[in-house]
Amino acid sequence: MALKTLVILFSFLLVSSESALAQDFCVADTSGPQNPAGFPCKSPDKVTANDFVFSGFANPGNKSALVKSSFIPAFVTQLPGLNGLGLSLARADLDAGGVFPMHSHPAATEAFVVVKGTVTAGFISSTVNKVYSKTLNAGEAFVVPPGLLHYVINTGKVPAQVFVAFSSPRPGIQLTDLAWFKNDLPSDVVRATTFLDKDEIKKLKALFGGTN
Amino acid sequence: MALKTLVILFSFLLVSSESALAQDFCVADTSGPQNPAGFPCKSPDKVTANDFVFSGFANPGNKSALVKSSFIPAFVTQLPGLNGLGLSLARADLDAGGVFPMHSHPAATEAFVVVKGTVTAGFISSTVNKVYSKTLNAGEAFVVPPGLLHYVINTGKVPAQVFVAFSSPRPGIQLTDLAWFKNDLPSDVVRATTFLDKDEIKKLKALFGGTN
Amino acid sequence: MALKTLVILFSFLLVSSESALAQDFCVADTSGPQNPAGFPCKSPDKVTANDFVFSGFANPGNKSALVKSSFIPAFVTQLPGLNGLGLSLARADLDAGGVFPMHSHPAATEAFVVVKGTVTAGFISSTVNKVYSKTLNAGEAFVVPPGLLHYVINTGKVPAQVFVAFSSPRPGIQLTDLAWFKNDLPSDVVRATTFLDKDEIKKLKALFGGTN
Amino acid sequence: MALKTLVILFSFLLVSSESALAQDFCVADTSGPQNPAGFPCKSPDKVTANDFVFSGFANPGNKSALVKSSFIPAFVTQLPGLNGLGLSLARADLDAGGVFPMHSHPAATEAFVVVKGTVTAGFISSTVNKVYSKTLNAGEAFVVPPGLLHYVINTGKVPAQVFVAFSSPRPGIQLTDLAWFKNDLPSDVVRATTFLDKDEIKKLKALFGGTN
Amino acid sequence: MALKTLVILFSFLLVSSESALAQDFCVADTSGPQNPAGFPCKSPDKVTANDFVFSGFANPGNKSALVKSSFIPAFVTQLPGLNGLGLSLARADLDAGGVFPMHSHPAATEAFVVVKGTVTAGFISSTVNKVYSKTLNAGEAFVVPPGLLHYVINTGKVPAQVFVAFSSPRPGIQLTDLAWFKNDLPSDVVRATTFLDKDEIKKLKALFGGTN
Amino acid sequence: MALKTLVILFSFLLVSSESALAQDFCVADTSGPQNPAGFPCKSPDKVTANDFVFSGFANPGNKSALVKSSFIPAFVTQLPGLNGLGLSLARADLDAGGVFPMHSHPAATEAFVVVKGTVTAGFISSTVNKVYSKTLNAGEAFVVPPGLLHYVINTGKVPAQVFVAFSSPRPGIQLTDLAWFKNDLPSDVVRATTFLDKDEIKKLKALFGGTN
Structure with missing residues (x-):
């Protein structure tokens, strides 16, 4: 049997199932109304590789004089390929003495890795109000359980750069x-x-x- | 540095992240089509505190002569702030001898507290058809596992009032x-x-x- | 055919499936080690109706002079039948002027109903720091989205009593x-x-x- | 470079990650205590292909005279490879006139396919008590939403054989x-x-x- | 009291709650935009029993010469009653020597039962690349953990027929x-x-x- | 009233609730048996800040000659604080021409950011076998939907360094x-x-x- 025939037949087999298949992804159509599961899916025809790419992490964000820190999110609004997928990223930078003040992420876990510099991070348990704190150098990572108050301070002498991951495409x-x-x-x-x-x-x- | 400047700078920092953030809630737009996760979210601009308030629990509902009981739901349709949040409430009242006949809540857990009066509640396991039953006075609470047949009877001499919680904004x-x-x-x-x-x-x- | 024979045959049919069945519930064995899904299940043989009952809501808890409020939880530790079922209860009381100070429940939704008195409750959104606040009388209910800062104040002139539900058997x-x-x-x-x-x-x- | 060296180096790379990996499966150790997520995992060393195989569907189960039907479950207890995986199977047989009486599966979806014979199946909605019923021949499938009352009757003249799937390894x-x-x-x-x-x-x- | 009056009163009780209830199901409106939780729900008024029925399993699908196998899906697109319900079905047929080549189902568990013939099925673990393989005759079932590479070969001498279940209404x-x-x-x-x-x-x- | 008294009273209030509280986290006791939800929790008394820290990302892992790449996981086994929290991290390095060969993560989403160098990453959809590929420079991030085949190649002239996040503490x-x-x-x-x-x-x- 000629190869060409095989291809036709095999394709035929698959075509019947292809039309039945799930979308492998649900790229956010951010113009549509959200629901508890996220944004509606963009039509697969219009999805391109760029929907899975975020290009804004090359430089630190603008730092405020008060906190001397900046934060660049790559959440579902910036990176629509994350829609429904339980994950997002961010870049954070802190000048020496800079700080991310006390905050929490309602319902999302955070984990981050220090790329440059030295920071001190801590979170506080709700059960006995115990502080879990650690000074972290480049190459160290830290986990913050969901919903707990935490902070990060640049306790080093040079600017610190951090990459952050969240267990939600839309962490608060x-x-x-x-x-x-x-x-x-x-x-x-x-x-x-x-x-x-x-x-x-x-x-x-x-x-x-x-x-x- | 003047306070005003600080505020501007700090706000600037936050504004960039704010636009990236999740909605903290997804108040039901009950006019929109449901999907497996619930209703579409109302535009955040139009959400007010009232979307998180239900005011219908002040008095018992209308009781039928057959069952001598009433039930007032505060599910997502009545309390749109519950959309997507895995919880709902209800008030139930039973006259002496009143009853909630055998029923089940497909896929939702129920827990209730007796505020006034005395009721006897029971559920039946599916595995060995065992009855777990208890007479409960004011101040006592009872849990019904999801999907199991159960009932409540006012076995006291006065009307009973009960507050109910479900583990779903749309319990059946x-x-x-x-x-x-x-x-x-x-x-x-x-x-x-x-x-x-x-x-x-x-x-x-x-x-x-x-x-x- | 005699009834007795029918029963035997029908029981036989069921016995073969009974042994295969899920437990309908997983009452917490609180002496066992927790895991991310909760406590191990108590042996079904030892489960009684009391595992689904909590009897401590009859009276207010002890109030502190500082906050003039009390809180009685019926979480999985007090009410082991809740294990794994996505729900728990509590009773809260506030004297006139009493308060539940600013707090959050990491990852759990809260909804409560005012049984007596008048309270003012509010939560603050994370996105734009907007306050959603309402004064609630007896018979009114309020929803607090997961993880957000909120508070309750007795703004009435008499003690207030509140029943609370959470979307987790172990809310923090x-x-x-x-x-x-x-x-x-x-x-x-x-x-x-x-x-x-x-x-x-x-x-x-x-x-x-x-x-x- | 010799192939052997490559293998060593490549293996070395992988070994470091292998030890970090998740188990791909969590075969039930049915002797251990259950928890809300299922059974503890059997040690991977002891897992064999047989843990993923069930061999009891070759013949119908024993039918009772009352219902003239039989049911053979392949739930997690019979097929331990299903542990934690959200799925299980069963074989059901009904003689002519045989029946699966009114029942529900708390919290699990059911779908089945008729392999032989003719059955009439129906479920009843909880909202408006509407009956969704259909007579099904060999080659037809039917879905029953979770927790709803349903039944199956062999309305044909010959024995019917059905394969059933549930959305839970431990459906009740x-x-x-x-x-x-x-x-x-x-x-x-x-x-x-x-x-x-x-x-x-x-x-x-x-x-x-x-x-x- | 007359029966008729009772009915009216009882119905009255229920009507007030009915309007508050969840939909028991969310039949896919496949013309609407998907979101991460599935399709929007068809209006309950338009749902019929047929939305829960799939009639295409009576005969094998068209087999390709290359693989000598066919696959008929009953996923949410073909069987809209599955929307949001964590389950789907399929029929697979393999001529002697036929094969389902190496493939995986991203994020869905598969379990299947051999109705006719003999197949050899296997999956490969990701942790240590171990093969779990078994030759299965009619009446035997096999489980494939989510996301792992697997294959099925008809190693018998006659055509094989298999019914398949997936733990997702939209398995890839x-x-x-x-x-x-x-x-x-x-x-x-x-x-x-x-x-x-x-x-x-x-x-x-x-x-x-x-x-x- | 003296401050000391206040503290005592307030503490009293809280102690009663503290004992009822969930653990805020469930640090893996990796010596215990896993279950479908993860590892058992380490006793909270023995948990320290170090359970939330991973210190192994400072340098690239050992590269194999075949693929010229290395991979350092910080999964739950290395970073026990991740247990049950839906997130993990890794560091990947590729020499010029290095590659991560075709692979998939069963059931976990991946997102990564390029810290140094240039890589080309791609994944292939299951529905129409379309390639979504992009060359990424430092500061760019890429998302890979769960379970799909993908690869990464260092298409630059210098070593590339990448930080990776997964939506599971135990990604395969x-x-x-x-x-x-x-x-x-x-x-x-x-x-x-x-x-x-x-x-x-x-x-x-x-x-x-x-x-x-």
Whole structure:
């Protein structure tokens, strides 16, 4: 039997199953409405290799004077091939003395590797409020369990560069200071629920742009 | 450096990440088509605190003479903030002698707490058909594993009030009597698959509004 | 054919499948080692109805003078029938002016219903730090998305009673104040990662029993 | 470079990663305690191809005179390679007029294919108690959504053979008649929660071996 | 009280909850856009029993001369009632000497039962590249863990018929030969990443219709 | 009221709930038996910050002459804090011309970022065997959907360094060449299921250490 015939027959076999198959991926159509599972899938016809590529990690992001750190996310919005796949990436940079203030990722695990420099990272357990902290040099990695408060400080003398992975294509990031002080939550409520002094709250609301 | 400048810089840092973030919640747009994960998300701009509030638990629901019980659900349709979040609530009331007839929740766990009165609740295992039953007073809670047949009877002398939680924003409720007798399932089929007598089936079809 | 024979034959049919069946539940053997899915299952022979019952919600828990609130959990440790079932309960009470300070539940949804009194509850989104807050009377329910900072204050004039459900048999509870101030996290680290003043930190470490 | 050297080097590369790898499977050690995720894994050293094989589908099981049907499960207990893998199989046979009485599978989807004969299958929705029923010949398949009441009757003239798949390695099977009548659930409770007559209950308890 | 009144009252009770209920199923509207959880749900009003039925397993599919085997899927596209339910079916046939070449199902478990004939099936572990292989006669079943390479050969003398179940309504099927040789992947890349000879690659690209 | 009293009372409140709490993490006790959800949890008393740290990424692993690449995993075995958390990391290095041969990760998503050098990565869809390939420079990231065949080649002129994340703490790695040629799978079976020539198979079995 000629090869050509074989190909035709074999293709025929497969064609019948191909049309039945799942999409291997569900690249986010970020213009569509989200649902609890993520974004609708882009039509497979329009998907290209670029949907699986993110090119923004070459340089550090813009650092703020307050925290001397920057954060570049490659979440599903930036990297639509991640839609539904339980993973995302980020690049973080901290100048000497820079910091990622206390924050948590609701429902996502974080793990990161230090590429350059030295940082001190820590998270705090909810059960007994124990601090798990470690100073990490280039080549070391650290895991933060989901939802727990944690921080990173550049405790070295040179800029630090870190690559971060999350167990969600859409991890949230809740910075406690912004949650408490960058909105219209009444100062009395902040006081009653945080035990901070009135003046402290006033000062931090001013710093982060909160009202009331 | 002035505070104002700090705020600007810090905000700048965050803004870049904010746009990348997940929605923290996916409030149901109940006008949209459901999918296996739930409803599409309402646009975050239109979400208000009320989407997370249900106000219908103040009084018992209307009780039927047959079962002397009422049930008020706060599922995703009534409380759209539950969409995708694996949880829902309900209030149940039973007059003395009232009952929640044999039923199951396909694929959802139930747990409830008795707020007032006394009820006897029970579920039946599928493996060895064992009854796990208990009379519960105010302040006691009971767990029903997913999918198993169970019932609740007010075995006290006063009305009972119960708050219920389910491990799904859209728990199903299958009452066996309604499944068997409130539709056009032919009596012969009911008989062959339940071993009930012809007359019994006829009587219950009449009671629950079934035909055939 | 005699009924007795039928029973024997039918039982025979079922016995062969019974031995193959899943356990309908996996009551926690809390003496065994946990794993990511929960506790090992107690032997079905030793499971009784009491494994599905919790009797500790009759009265409020002990309230502390600082927060004037109490919390009684019915998590898997107290109610072993919840093991692996994605649900748990709690009772919370707040005297007038009482509060549940800022906290989050890593990875678990919370929903609660006010049984008595009036509370004001709020949570803060991570994306734009918006406050979703509502004053709730008896008969109203509120949902808190997983992992987000939230608080409850008794803003009424009488004690409030609340029943709470969580979408996990083992929800964590992270109180920010305890995470920051009830351990040996160095004050310098707290300062660098929270922007609080040195004196404030010192005062709160003293209040909550922290060192360093 | 000699092939042998290449092999050594390449193997060396892999060995370092092999020791880090997941087990590809977790064959059930059915002697160990279950947990919510299934059985502990058998040591990989002791796993053989036979752990992935079930050989009991060659002939029909023993049929009871009451239902004229038989059921042979290949669940995780019979086929330990299924542990943790979200799937199981079964063979079912029904003589002409044979039946699988009303039952549900708590939390598992069922799909089956008719290999020989003709059956009528149906399930009932929980929302509006609608019957979805179909007569199926050899070569036809049917899906039953999780947790819903359903039945199968051989409505043909010859024995029917069916292969069944479940979306769980440990699907439960709850037969309503056995749940109601094959235990010590008091007749009064059965009556109050099913609306069946006293005599009917008495008769069925006798048939299925129940007491009280 | 008259029966009719009872029915009305009981129905009233239920109606209030019915409108709150989950859909028991989410039949795929295959015209809608997929998302990571599957297809949107067809409106329940339009769902019929046929949405849960697949009628194409009566005869073997068309066999190709190359592999002498055929495959008929009943995945979500063919059997829309499977949407979101973690299960699908297929029929496979192999003439004597027929084969299902090396392939894997990304992320889905497979289990199959031999209905007629004799096949030899095997899968290969990723950890130590061990082959788990078995010759299976009619009445025997085999499990393939998710994502692992496997194959089936008809090693008997007569045509073999097999029913297959997958733990996903949309299992993928990746045939290694097609992945490597039925596209424009440059021969140099194939060579560098498979260690196959140039001529071999050329031959197989010709056989399967690849270019470059 | 004195601060000390407050602390005591507040602590009292919390202690009652602390004992009820979930573990925030489940650090792997790698000496215990695995189950489908992972390893048993190490006793929280024995957990230290080091359980969340991996220090082996400072230098490239040992490269083999055949593939000129190395791979250092930080999976749950190396980094026990990852147990149950849906995430792991790895470092990969490729000399110029080095390669990670065709392989797949059963059921895990991969995403990686190029830290140094230039690589060309590609994966192949299962549905239409389309190649999604891209040349990536330092600062670029790439996503590989779960279970699909993919490869990476250093197409630059200098060594490349890559950090990899997986959506599983125990991702499998199946290299097609090893699966086919590094075991006792009979050459006839390989031939029948891969369409490779006898001589090719013989050569590759010799290269990778296979028999038969």
